[in-house]
Amino acid sequence: EPGTECYKQIIGDFGAGILQEDGRIDRPALAEIVFGHPKELEKLNAALHPAVKEEVRRRIEEEKKRGTALFILEAALLLEDGYDRICDEIWYI
Numbered sequence: 001e002p003g004t005e006c007y008k009q010i011i012g013d014f015g016a017g018i019l020q021e022d023g024r025i026d027r028p029a030l031a032e033i034v035f036g037h038p039k040e041l042e043k044l045n046a047a048l049h050p051a052v053k054e055e056v057r058r059r060i061e062e063e064k065k066r067g068t069a070l071f072i073l074e075a076a077l078l079l080e081d082g083y084d085r086i087c088d089e090i091w092y093i
Contacts (some may be wrong), residue, residue, distance in 0.1 A: 006051035013043045049081055057086065 001007055002023045010025065018029045023088060034041040063071050066069070075083050084090055 004051070006047050008024065008045065009047040014040075014045065053081065053083070056083070 007025070010030075014030060014033060018026050018033070020026045030044070034044045060071055073083060075081065078084060078087075078090065080093065
């Protein structure tokens with residue numbers, strides 16, 4: 001989202017050339033830069049992953065306060081990104 005720290009870091013790393021006219025990130029333009037370029041993908045992941053993890057934690061806490069008994073988290077890099085540390089159970093399918 002424009003204005004967030006993650007957004008600012010991505011623009012700082014990849015430049016304003018990845019922005020659409022309305023200020024949103026042009027995802028296809030960003031994808032063209034990062035996919036096939038491991039170092040660029042690492043930079044993007046370094047910006048995105050902490051922000052995503054913080055949002056997941058925020059939502060889990062919000063649901064706990066509501067009394068939600070079960071929260072299911074699906075993640076491609078669950079172990080690699082340390083999400084296993086915030087899960088009570090892990091199912092492999």
